[in-house]
Amino acid sequence: MTADKIIFLLCAVLILASALMVVTTRKLIHAALWLVAALFGVAILYAVLQASFLAVVQVVVYIGAIAILFIFAVMLTRREMLDKGVQTRSNWWLPALLGLLILAGLVFLILGQPAFGRTAAEMPAGVDTLRNLGTALVSPDAFVLPFEVASVLLLAALVGAVYIASGKKE
Amino acid sequence: MSIPLNWYLILAAALFSIGLFGVLSRKNAIAILLGVELMLNAVNINLVAFWRYLDPVKMAGQVFAIIVFAVAAAEVAVGLALIISVYRRRRTVVADEIDLMKW
Numbered sequence: 001m002t003a004d005k006i007i008f009l010l011c012a013v014l015i016l017a018s019a020l021m022v023v024t025t026r027k028l029i030h031a032a033l034w035l036v037a038a039l040f041g042v043a044i045l046y047a048v049l050q051a052s053f054l055a056v057v058q059v060v061v062y063i064g065a066i067a068i069l070f071i072f073a074v075m076l077t078r079r080e081m082l083d084k085g086v087q088t089r090s091n092w093w094l095p096a097l098l099g100l101l102i103l104a105g106l107v108f109l110i111l112g113q114p115a116f117g118r119t120a121a122e123m124p125a126g127v128d129t130l131r132n133l134g135t136a137l138v139s140p141d142a143f144v145l146p147f148e149v150a151s152v153l154l155l156a157a158l159v160g161a162v163y164i165a166s167g168k169k170e
Numbered sequence: 171m172s173i174p175l176n177w178y179l180i181l182a183a184a185l186f187s188i189g190l191f192g193v194l195s196r197k198n199a200i201a202i203l204l205g206v207e208l209m210l211n212a213v214n215i216n217l218v219a220f221w222r223y224l225d226p227v228k229m230a231g232q233v234f235a236i237i238v239f240a241v242a243a244a245e246v247a248v249g250l251a252l253i254i255s256v257y258r259r260r261r262t263v264v265a266d267e268i269d270l271m272k273w
Contacts, residue, residue, distance in 0.1 A: 160247075
Protein backbone atom coordinates (compact mmCIF):
# COMPACT_ATOMS: atom_id res chain seq x y z
CA MET A 1 0.00 0.00 0.00
CA THR A 2 1.72 3.15 -1.13
CA ALA A 3 0.67 6.67 -0.32
CA ASP A 4 -1.08 7.34 -3.62
CA LYS A 5 -3.13 4.17 -3.31
CA ILE A 6 -4.30 5.27 0.14
CA ILE A 7 -5.18 8.72 -1.22
CA PHE A 8 -7.05 7.12 -4.11
CA LEU A 9 -9.07 4.85 -1.84
CA LEU A 10 -9.97 7.69 0.52
CA CYS A 11 -11.06 9.75 -2.49
CA ALA A 12 -13.07 6.87 -3.89
CA VAL A 13 -14.89 6.42 -0.59
CA LEU A 14 -15.58 10.17 -0.43
CA ILE A 15 -16.86 10.29 -4.02
CA LEU A 16 -19.06 7.21 -3.84
CA ALA A 17 -20.52 8.03 -0.42
CA SER A 18 -21.31 11.60 -1.47
CA ALA A 19 -22.79 10.41 -4.77
CA LEU A 20 -25.04 7.98 -2.92
CA MET A 21 -26.18 10.81 -0.67
CA VAL A 22 -26.85 12.96 -3.76
CA VAL A 23 -29.26 10.44 -5.20
CA THR A 24 -30.92 9.35 -1.96
CA THR A 25 -31.13 12.29 0.40
CA ARG A 26 -34.51 13.81 0.89
CA LYS A 27 -33.71 17.49 1.08
CA LEU A 28 -32.69 18.78 -2.31
CA ILE A 29 -30.42 21.49 -0.94
CA HIS A 30 -28.49 18.79 0.92
CA ALA A 31 -28.23 16.83 -2.31
CA ALA A 32 -26.66 19.85 -3.99
CA LEU A 33 -24.17 20.22 -1.12
CA TRP A 34 -23.28 16.52 -1.29
CA LEU A 35 -22.70 17.04 -5.01
CA VAL A 36 -20.08 19.64 -4.06
CA ALA A 37 -18.34 17.02 -1.89
CA ALA A 38 -18.37 14.47 -4.72
CA LEU A 39 -17.02 17.02 -7.21
CA PHE A 40 -14.26 17.93 -4.78
CA GLY A 41 -13.24 14.28 -4.55
CA VAL A 42 -13.05 14.14 -8.34
CA ALA A 43 -10.83 17.25 -8.28
CA ILE A 44 -8.45 15.46 -5.91
CA LEU A 45 -8.37 12.52 -8.33
CA TYR A 46 -7.38 14.87 -11.15
CA ALA A 47 -4.55 16.15 -8.98
CA VAL A 48 -3.44 12.56 -8.31
CA LEU A 49 -3.49 11.98 -12.07
CA GLN A 50 -1.22 15.03 -12.55
CA ALA A 51 -3.88 16.92 -14.50
CA SER A 52 -3.35 20.10 -12.51
CA PHE A 53 -5.28 22.42 -14.83
CA LEU A 54 -8.32 20.15 -14.80
CA ALA A 55 -8.23 19.97 -11.00
CA VAL A 56 -8.39 23.76 -10.80
CA VAL A 57 -11.07 23.97 -13.49
CA GLN A 58 -13.09 21.32 -11.65
CA VAL A 59 -13.10 23.46 -8.51
CA VAL A 60 -13.72 26.76 -10.28
CA VAL A 61 -16.25 25.71 -12.91
CA TYR A 62 -18.02 22.74 -11.35
CA ILE A 63 -18.05 23.73 -7.69
CA GLY A 64 -17.89 27.48 -8.17
CA ALA A 65 -20.41 27.78 -10.97
CA ILE A 66 -22.46 24.67 -11.61
CA ALA A 67 -23.08 23.61 -8.01
CA ILE A 68 -23.92 27.19 -7.03
CA LEU A 69 -26.33 27.35 -9.97
CA PHE A 70 -28.01 24.21 -8.64
CA ILE A 71 -28.32 25.72 -5.18
CA PHE A 72 -29.90 28.86 -6.65
CA ALA A 73 -32.33 26.79 -8.71
CA VAL A 74 -33.31 24.78 -5.63
CA MET A 75 -33.93 27.96 -3.68
CA LEU A 76 -35.96 29.48 -6.53
CA THR A 77 -38.25 26.49 -6.93
CA ARG A 78 -38.72 25.07 -3.46
CA ARG A 79 -42.33 25.08 -2.49
CA GLU A 80 -44.82 22.48 -1.47
CA MET A 81 -43.35 19.19 -2.60
CA LEU A 82 -39.74 19.74 -1.71
CA ASP A 83 -38.29 18.40 1.51
CA LYS A 84 -41.53 16.67 2.40
CA GLY A 85 -42.80 13.39 1.14
CA VAL A 86 -41.09 10.79 -0.95
CA GLN A 87 -38.52 12.08 -3.40
CA THR A 88 -38.14 8.88 -5.36
CA ARG A 89 -40.53 7.04 -7.60
CA SER A 90 -42.51 4.18 -6.15
CA ASN A 91 -40.74 1.72 -8.46
CA TRP A 92 -37.28 2.92 -7.47
CA TRP A 93 -36.02 -0.67 -7.24
CA LEU A 94 -36.14 -0.96 -11.03
CA PRO A 95 -33.55 1.79 -11.62
CA ALA A 96 -31.51 0.34 -8.74
CA LEU A 97 -31.55 -3.07 -10.40
CA LEU A 98 -30.60 -1.52 -13.74
CA GLY A 99 -27.74 0.42 -12.16
CA LEU A 100 -26.43 -2.69 -10.39
CA LEU A 101 -26.65 -4.70 -13.62
CA ILE A 102 -24.75 -2.07 -15.59
CA LEU A 103 -22.15 -1.80 -12.82
CA ALA A 104 -21.70 -5.58 -12.73
CA GLY A 105 -21.38 -5.74 -16.51
CA LEU A 106 -18.85 -2.91 -16.64
CA VAL A 107 -16.76 -4.37 -13.80
CA PHE A 108 -16.81 -7.75 -15.53
CA LEU A 109 -15.63 -6.20 -18.80
CA ILE A 110 -12.94 -4.06 -17.12
CA LEU A 111 -11.52 -6.91 -15.08
CA GLY A 112 -11.56 -9.14 -18.16
CA GLN A 113 -9.09 -6.88 -19.96
CA PRO A 114 -5.56 -7.60 -18.75
CA ALA A 115 -4.35 -4.41 -20.48
CA PHE A 116 -6.27 -2.37 -17.94
CA GLY A 117 -4.21 -3.75 -15.05
CA ARG A 118 -1.20 -1.64 -16.06
CA THR A 119 0.23 1.10 -13.93
CA ALA A 120 1.21 4.46 -15.33
CA ALA A 121 4.67 5.13 -16.64
CA GLU A 122 6.54 8.01 -15.08
CA MET A 123 5.80 11.32 -16.71
CA PRO A 124 8.52 11.81 -19.35
CA ALA A 125 11.13 14.31 -18.24
CA GLY A 126 10.80 17.81 -19.60
CA VAL A 127 7.14 17.50 -20.53
CA ASP A 128 5.17 20.52 -19.39
CA THR A 129 1.57 19.34 -19.58
CA LEU A 130 0.16 22.78 -18.90
CA ARG A 131 2.12 24.29 -21.79
CA ASN A 132 1.20 21.34 -24.02
CA LEU A 133 -2.46 21.76 -23.19
CA GLY A 134 -2.41 25.46 -23.96
CA THR A 135 -0.64 24.88 -27.25
CA ALA A 136 -2.97 22.04 -28.20
CA LEU A 137 -6.05 24.15 -27.58
CA VAL A 138 -5.04 26.91 -30.01
CA SER A 139 -2.85 25.12 -32.53
CA PRO A 140 -4.50 24.65 -35.95
CA ASP A 141 -3.18 21.11 -36.36
CA ALA A 142 -4.52 20.08 -32.97
CA PHE A 143 -7.77 21.11 -31.30
CA VAL A 144 -8.52 24.69 -32.27
CA LEU A 145 -11.75 23.74 -34.05
CA PRO A 146 -13.35 21.88 -31.07
CA PHE A 147 -12.22 24.76 -28.89
CA GLU A 148 -14.02 27.31 -31.05
CA VAL A 149 -17.10 25.11 -31.32
CA ALA A 150 -17.17 24.90 -27.51
CA SER A 151 -17.01 28.67 -27.23
CA VAL A 152 -19.88 29.10 -29.71
CA LEU A 153 -21.84 26.49 -27.76
CA LEU A 154 -21.27 28.37 -24.50
CA LEU A 155 -22.39 31.63 -26.12
CA ALA A 156 -25.53 29.97 -27.47
CA ALA A 157 -26.26 28.43 -24.07
CA LEU A 158 -25.76 31.80 -22.38
CA VAL A 159 -28.17 33.59 -24.71
CA GLY A 160 -30.64 30.71 -24.59
CA ALA A 161 -30.63 30.47 -20.80
CA VAL A 162 -31.17 34.21 -20.42
CA TYR A 163 -34.00 34.15 -22.95
CA ILE A 164 -35.75 31.11 -21.45
CA ALA A 165 -35.44 32.11 -17.82
CA SER A 166 -36.41 35.77 -18.23
CA GLY A 167 -40.07 35.85 -17.43
CA LYS A 168 -40.91 38.68 -19.78
CA LYS A 169 -44.36 38.45 -21.27
CA GLU A 170 -44.19 39.34 -24.90
CA MET B 171 1.78 6.22 -9.81
CA SER B 172 1.35 2.67 -8.61
CA ILE B 173 -2.41 2.64 -8.98
CA PRO B 174 -3.64 0.20 -11.64
CA LEU B 175 -5.72 1.75 -14.39
CA ASN B 176 -8.72 -0.45 -13.69
CA TRP B 177 -9.18 1.07 -10.23
CA TYR B 178 -10.07 4.33 -11.92
CA LEU B 179 -12.30 2.58 -14.44
CA ILE B 180 -14.20 0.71 -11.74
CA LEU B 181 -14.64 3.88 -9.68
CA ALA B 182 -15.98 5.67 -12.76
CA ALA B 183 -18.32 2.77 -13.52
CA ALA B 184 -19.69 2.89 -9.97
CA LEU B 185 -20.15 6.65 -10.13
CA PHE B 186 -21.90 6.34 -13.48
CA SER B 187 -24.27 3.68 -12.12
CA ILE B 188 -25.12 5.83 -9.11
CA GLY B 189 -25.84 8.77 -11.39
CA LEU B 190 -28.00 6.61 -13.64
CA PHE B 191 -29.95 5.45 -10.61
CA GLY B 192 -30.47 9.05 -9.59
CA VAL B 193 -31.66 10.08 -13.05
CA LEU B 194 -34.15 7.23 -13.30
CA SER B 195 -35.48 7.18 -9.74
CA ARG B 196 -35.88 10.84 -8.77
CA LYS B 197 -39.13 12.71 -9.18
CA ASN B 198 -37.72 16.22 -8.97
CA ALA B 199 -36.38 17.62 -12.24
CA ILE B 200 -33.46 19.36 -10.48
CA ALA B 201 -32.47 16.10 -8.82
CA ILE B 202 -32.48 14.45 -12.24
CA LEU B 203 -29.97 17.06 -13.43
CA LEU B 204 -27.83 16.33 -10.36
CA GLY B 205 -27.69 12.70 -11.48
CA VAL B 206 -26.64 13.78 -14.97
CA GLU B 207 -23.78 15.74 -13.42
CA LEU B 208 -22.56 12.63 -11.60
CA MET B 209 -22.60 10.66 -14.87
CA LEU B 210 -20.64 13.38 -16.70
CA ASN B 211 -18.03 13.36 -13.92
CA ALA B 212 -17.66 9.60 -14.24
CA VAL B 213 -16.94 10.06 -17.95
CA ASN B 214 -14.37 12.75 -17.16
CA ILE B 215 -12.55 10.50 -14.69
CA ASN B 216 -12.24 7.90 -17.43
CA LEU B 217 -10.98 10.42 -19.97
CA VAL B 218 -8.31 11.85 -17.68
CA ALA B 219 -7.22 8.39 -16.47
CA PHE B 220 -6.80 7.17 -20.04
CA TRP B 221 -4.90 10.33 -20.91
CA ARG B 222 -2.45 9.81 -18.05
CA TYR B 223 -1.98 6.07 -18.51
CA LEU B 224 -1.87 5.77 -22.29
CA ASP B 225 -0.58 8.98 -23.83
CA PRO B 226 0.39 11.80 -21.45
CA VAL B 227 2.35 13.72 -24.11
CA LYS B 228 -0.48 14.31 -26.55
CA MET B 229 -3.27 16.17 -24.82
CA ALA B 230 -6.30 14.60 -26.52
CA GLY B 231 -7.80 13.21 -23.31
CA GLN B 232 -7.55 16.47 -21.38
CA VAL B 233 -8.93 18.50 -24.29
CA PHE B 234 -11.88 16.11 -24.52
CA ALA B 235 -12.43 16.51 -20.77
CA ILE B 236 -12.45 20.30 -21.17
CA ILE B 237 -15.06 20.00 -23.94
CA VAL B 238 -17.14 17.87 -21.56
CA PHE B 239 -16.81 20.64 -18.94
CA ALA B 240 -18.11 23.20 -21.42
CA VAL B 241 -20.99 21.00 -22.51
CA ALA B 242 -21.90 20.27 -18.88
CA ALA B 243 -21.94 23.98 -18.05
CA ALA B 244 -24.16 24.72 -21.07
CA GLU B 245 -26.46 21.82 -20.24
CA VAL B 246 -26.91 22.91 -16.64
CA ALA B 247 -27.53 26.54 -17.57
CA VAL B 248 -30.18 25.75 -20.18
CA GLY B 249 -31.68 22.90 -18.15
CA LEU B 250 -32.10 24.97 -15.00
CA ALA B 251 -33.47 27.88 -17.03
CA LEU B 252 -36.07 25.53 -18.51
CA ILE B 253 -36.96 24.18 -15.06
CA ILE B 254 -37.34 27.69 -13.63
CA SER B 255 -39.46 28.72 -16.60
CA VAL B 256 -41.69 25.67 -16.21
CA TYR B 257 -41.93 26.29 -12.49
CA ARG B 258 -43.02 29.85 -13.11
CA ARG B 259 -45.87 28.75 -15.35
CA ARG B 260 -46.93 25.44 -13.82
CA ARG B 261 -45.84 25.84 -10.16
CA THR B 262 -44.19 22.43 -10.18
CA VAL B 263 -40.79 20.87 -10.73
CA VAL B 264 -41.99 17.27 -10.55
CA ALA B 265 -41.09 15.58 -13.82
CA ASP B 266 -44.27 13.48 -13.80
CA GLU B 267 -46.51 16.52 -13.67
CA ILE B 268 -44.91 18.21 -16.66
CA ASP B 269 -47.00 16.19 -19.08
CA LEU B 270 -48.39 18.67 -21.59
CA MET B 271 -46.73 16.88 -24.49
CA LYS B 272 -47.57 13.40 -23.24
CA TRP B 273 -50.43 11.38 -24.68
